[in-house]
Amino acid sequence: MIISTKGRYGLRAVFELAKAHGQGTMSIKSIAEMQDLSEQYLEQIFSKLKGAGLLVSTRGAGGGYKLAFDPKDIAVGKVLTVLEGELAPAECVGDDAAQCDNVALCTTHVIWQRIYDGFNDVIYSITLADMVDDYQKMLSSKPQAKDVRC
Amino acid sequence: MIISTKGRYGLRAVFELAKAHGQGTMSIKSIAEMQDLSEQYLEQIFSKLKGAGLLVSTRGAGGGYKLAFDPKDIAVGKVLTVLEGELAPAECVGDDAAQCDNVALCTTHVIWQRIYDGFNDVIYSITLADMVDDYQKMLSSKPQAKDVRC
DNA sequence: TTTAATCTTGACAAAATCGGTCGGGTATAA
DNA sequence: TTATACCCGACCGATTTTGTCAAGATTAAA
Ligand code: FES
Ligand code: FES
Numbered sequence: 001m002i003i004s005t006k007g008r009y010g011l012r013a014v015f016e017l018a019k020a021h022g023q024g025t026m027s028i029k030s031i032a033e034m035q036d037l038s039e040q041y042l043e044q045i046f047s048k049l050k051g052a053g054l055l056v057s058t059r060g061a062g063g064g065y066k067l068a069f070d071p072k073d074i075a076v077g078k079v080l081t082v083l084e085g086e087l088a089p090a091e092c093v094g095d096d097a098a099q100c101d102n103v104a105l106c107t108t109h110v111i112w113q114r115i116y117d118g119f120n121d122v123i124y125s126i127t128l129a130d131m132v133d134d135y136q137k138m139l140s141s142k143p144q145a146k147d148v149r150c
Numbered sequence: 151m152i153i154s155t156k157g158r159y160g161l162r163a164v165f166e167l168a169k170a171h172g173q174g175t176m177s178i179k180s181i182a183e184m185q186d187l188s189e190q191y192l193e194q195i196f197s198k199l200k201g202a203g204l205l206v207s208t209r210g211a212g213g214g215y216k217l218a219f220d221p222k223d224i225a226v227g228k229v230l231t232v233l234e235g236e237l238a239p240a241e242c243v244g245d246d247a248a249q250c251d252n253v254a255l256c257t258t259h260v261i262w263q264r265i266y267d268g269f270n271d272v273i274y275s276i277t278l279a280d281m282v283d284d285y286q287k288m289l290s291s292k293p294q295a296k297d298v299r300c
Numbered sequence: 301t302t303t304a305a306t307c308t309t310g311a312c313a314a315a316a317t318c319g320g321t322c323g324g325g326t327a328t329a330a
Numbered sequence: 331t332t333a334t335a336c337c338c339g340a341c342c343g344a345t346t347t348t349g350t351c352a353a354g355a356t357t358a359a360a
Contacts, residue, residue: 001238001239001240001241002152002237002238002239002265003239003240003262003265004346004347004348005347005348005349006347006348008240008258011258011261012258015257015258027305027306027307028306028307029305029306038348038349038350040349040350040351041348041349041350043307043308043309044348044349046307047307047308047309050307057306057307057308058306058307058356058357059305059306059307059308059355059356059357059358060304060305060306060307060355060356060357060358060359061303061304061305061306061356061357061358061359062305062306062357062358062359063305063306063307063356063357063358064306064307065307076261087152088151088152089151089152089153090151090153090158090299090300091151091299091300092299092300106298106300107165107281107282107284107285107288108158108161108162108165108281108300109300110284111161111226111272111273111276111281112153112300114272114276115152115153115269115272115273118268118269118271118272119152119265119268119269121268122261122264122265122268123261123265126261126264131257131258131261132257134257134260135257138257148256149240149241149242150240150241150242150256150258150259150262154317154318154319155318155319155320156318156319177334177335177336178335178336179334179335188319188320188321190320190321190322191319191320191321193336193337193338194320194338196336197336197337197338200336200337207335207336207337208327208328208335208336209326209327209328209329209334209335209336209337210326210327210328210329210330210333210334210335210336211328211329211330211332211333211334211335212328212329212330212334212335213327213328213329213334213335213336214335214336215336
């Protein structure tokens, strides 16, 4: 399993924020309930996302979190990268790729690089707005599902 | 880091077998030395690959391992999948994808699916023979590198 | 003002996974 | 017979994962 619960739960939670974007804040409690997550675990996750500047919060009664940007300006990859760290299959690819002086001979490097590129292409080509769009389409054509395992 | 040492070391070790394919067997000891790996750890790795039918072994003095098939018939993805388990980003995609009855509503499913597909496209499109070819080309054009970190 | 809601922070911890090691086997060529 | 090599399962320390717990700070609403 490549993506840990932090990334998976986080994405589901942020999706709720995206759906409700423009309608004020949502509390952790309500999101945890909707997506069936632990409140305290979700606190950790949102705290990280806030630290990365993706969310803004307001304290006190009636407060909560909301997206710092429009859903169409937040890539799924950004959310996942914040929560999971850099999604690189090996040390030699990613932001610190420069330190690999072995591209010359290491025949596996090209493999890690291609995996990394493909992965990032996918997650940065989908935005939260895309997810909301998909959701709307699904809603109109399919019945409600129950248990979530992702 | 998506790929653990089992997968990365294993691929490097199998690459040695691919280079020497057709020239009999190689001992774990010699491969461990060439690729600077622990012998005992490599035993575990090869044992798994043998169990999956990718390697064949001969015991006793002068024995060792060799590939069960021609390098061009072994995909990198096969090696990685045996060593890492199924490379799926979430439970709902992969071989047991059928059990996810939530494709309807779960908007993250399409993301996991696309990651999974992209990943597998990459690793199953490269064979051990491709790696050897790359290696030959690199050898003739570049100097020998030293430290390996993958 | 008081209260309740809500975010904030840091510590703690069980369980799983990772990255191996250890100690014995067994088969076989020399 | 002996050295070489594969075979196999148990074990083990460190780290990561997946949370829980407790206390506090801020603010809206009653
Ligand atoms: S050492 Fe950089 S990819 Fe192998
Ligand atoms: S429940 Fe199957 S992908 Fe979410």
